[in-house]
Amino acid sequence: MRLLSIETSCDESAISLVEIDKAQDNFSVLADITISQIETHIPYGGVFPALAKREHAKNLPIIFQEIATRYSEEVITLDEEKRRALEEIFQREKGLAETLISLFSDDNFKLPHIDAIAVTNGPGLSPALWTGVNFARAISLLTGAPIYPTNHMEGHISSILLKENYLKEEQALFPLDSFSFPMLALLISGGHTQLVLVKGWNNYFLIGETLDDAVGEAFDKVARMLGMEYPGGPKISARAKEGRVNEEVSLPRPMIHSDDYRFSFSGLKTAVRYLIENLKEKYGELSDQLIADIALEFEESVTEVLVKKTQKAIEAFSARGLIIAGGVSANERIVSAFQELTQEEGIELFTPQRFLCGDNALMIATSAFLKIRDGESGLPAGSQVEVDAHAGFPPLSLPRS
Ligand code: KG4
Ligand code: ZN
Numbered sequence: 001m002r003l004l005s006i007e008t009s010c011d012e013s014a015i016s017l018v019e020i021d022k023a024q025d026n027f028s029v030l031a032d033i034t035i036s037q038i039e040t041h042i043p044y045g046g047v048f049p050a051l052a053k054r055e056h057a058k059n060l061p062i063i064f065q066e067i068a069t070r071y072s073e074e075v076i077t078l079d080e081e082k083r084r085a086l087e088e089i090f091q092r093e094k095g096l097a098e099t100l101i102s103l104f105s106d107d108n109f110k111l112p113h114i115d116a117i118a119v120t121n122g123p124g125l126s127p128a129l130w131t132g133v134n135f136a137r138a139i140s141l142l143t144g145a146p147i148y149p150t151n152h153m154e155g156h157i158s159s160i161l162l163k164e165n166y167l168k169e170e171q172a173l174f175p176l177d178s179f180s181f182p183m184l185a186l187l188i189s190g191g192h193t194q195l196v197l198v199k200g201w202n203n204y205f206l207i208g209e210t211l212d213d214a215v216g217e218a219f220d221k222v223a224r225m226l227g228m229e230y231p232g233g234p235k236i237s238a239r240a241k242e243g244r245v246n247e248e249v250s251l252p253r254p255m256i257h258s259d260d261y262r263f264s265f266s267g268l269k270t271a272v273r274y275l276i277e278n279l280k281e282k283y284g285e286l287s288d289q290l291i292a293d294i295a296l297e298f299e300e301s302v303t304e305v306l307v308k309k310t311q312k313a314i315e316a317f318s319a320r321g322l323i324i325a326g327g328v329s330a331n332e333r334i335v336s337a338f339q340e341l342t343q344e345e346g347i348e349l350f351t352p353q354r355f356l357c358g359d360n361a362l363m364i365a366t367s368a369f370l371k372i373r374d375g376e377s378g379l380p381a382g383s384q385v386e387v388d389a390h391a392g393f394p395p396l397s398l399p400r401s
Contacts, residue, residue: 001115003027003372004139005365006060008132009124009152010190011037011047013059014361017067017112018172020369026171027369030112031067032362035059038231045230046220047190053127057096060135061103071112076142078104085141085382089134096131100138114143116378118368121149122391123191129387137385146378148368149385152359153192153393154204156325157185158366159352166353166362173366176201176373183350184319186310188334189326190216190231195261195313197396198323201370205396207313208261215302216328218265222272222298226291236295237331243296244289249275251301256308263305272298303337310338314345321348330357 001020008014016032037055041047078086083101090097103109119136122129133149140147166172183198193210213221216233223232228239251271254264272294279290286294314322322342328334329351342349356363372378379385 001372002030002113003116003118003365003368004112004114004145005118005150005361005368006132006136007120007152007155007359007361007364008056008060008128008135009120009122010128010359011041011052011055012359013037013056013063014359015060015063015067016361016365017071017114018362018365018369020372021171022373024171025176025373026173027365028170029167029172029362031070032167032360033063033066034360035063042229045224047125049125049127052125053131056128056131057093060131061096061099064135064139065103068109068111072110073113074111074143076104076109076111078142082142086138089138089141093131093134096135104142111143114139114145116148116368116372117143117145118148118150118364119385120152120155120364121385122152122388124152124389126387126389129389133385133387137382141382144381146381147383147385148371148376148378150364150367150371151391152364153187153194153196153391154202154367155363156187156189156352157196157198157204157323158201158370159325159356159360159363160323160350161366162353162356162362164353166356173369180320182317182319183321183323184310184313184317185323185325186306186338187326188215188306188324188328190214190220192326193263193265194393195310196393197317197319202374204393206393207317207396208263208309210263210265212264212266213269215263215265215306216326218269218302219328221269225273225276226286226294231327233328233331236299237333239292239295240299240333241292242289243292243294246290246293246297248279249290249293249297251275251297253301253304253308256305261309261313263309265302268298268301299331299333303334306334307337307341311341311345314341314347319347321350323350325352325357327358330354
């Protein structure tokens with residue numbers, strides 16, 4: 001069974017094509033292409049939603065055409081009815097309708113065979129999500145394949161299932177029955193900081209999240225204050241490696257002792273701003289060493305808070321494994337602190353392969369695969385798919401005492 005997956009929730013345009021082997025309870029990756037828009041957004045210091053949408057509309061047909069060149073299998077006839085349907089789907093993306101109509105009108109164009117389509121429908125930036133969802137709807141209409149609307153954060157959780165050589169392996173996923181539940185997932189990205197109880201695959205409950213900024217957002221904002229370009233996470237982390245412990249550079253550990261699983265990073269960001277102002281007053285411009293010291297102290301503060309709260313949750317829920325996923329899971333210091341923690345707790349740590357930490361379409365394929373193996377049937381071909389920019393996990397209802 002062939003599954004096409006599409007991800008456009010933020011600033012990566014991505015499509016993958018996988019072949020599901022139901023007997024093996026696994027899949028192989030036929031194609032996986034991501035076009036990053038990071039360069040486009042650098043001048044804005046963050047992701048600019050209208051621009052992200054425009055770039056997705058430009059990138060998706062390019063990626064799809066590349067995959068169709070590799071798997072040229074099925075002729076499609078674009079009759080008047082289908083042409084009108086495409087125009088209707090892309091009412092707000094007229095350029096995309098024209099590109100697809102001209103692509104599909106080419107007599108030599110053949111589509112890959114597709115049995116199901118997964119698409120991210122939230123959470124994320126609304127305009128960006130709509131482009132992916134409409135694109136999925138168009139392909140679904142042409143192929144007759146059902147649509148599986150997929151949650152982006154479930155995608156990040158599922159990303160840990162992909163093996164290191166996922167592109168080459170006949171079975172791209174670790175055996176699903178090799179995991180013990182419940183697990184805990186700490187999802188850290190540019191838009192989210194969440195602790196999720198994973199009772200089983202497809203069985204997720206929110207136990208706590210940030211009250212304000214997400215971890216990645218805090219990294220990006222602090223990086224900007226220190227004169228680094230977007231996305232700041234990797235830059236802070238590189239500079240922190242040269243940092244020294246400096247008693248003049250000290251930051252709070254927000255909510256570290258609060259009696260819950262909530263986080264807050266906006267105060268930390270403000271504390272960095274004051275710290276920079278004070279240091280500038282004293283020394284004039286910040287030296288490279290001071291910048292590195294601030295980067296280190298900021299990374300330490302974030303790491304300590306994440307570790308402490310996660311440890312509390314591991315113990316309270318008797319978690320048997322810990323998943324760390326989302327863009328910030330590429331941070332080496334954070335991952336190594338969690339390696340120590342999980343060793344101490346005697347449980348396993350699961351992180352995505354390096355290339356799958358950021359947004360990608362394979363994590364969406366994996367998440368939809370988990371639904372398909374659970375017997376979910378997806379929406380009928382061509383259905384309208386609702387976008388939910390703030391889609392979340394159901395909160396865990398704690399037993400009343
Ligand atoms: O998951 P992701 O690619 O997109 C969202 O869904 O948000 O996460 C992107 C975030 C950005 O804020 C970026 O600065 C952060 O992940 N990030 C990092 C590192 N690499 C990426 N933060 C800290 N350290 C890193 N090495
Ligand atoms: Zn993400």
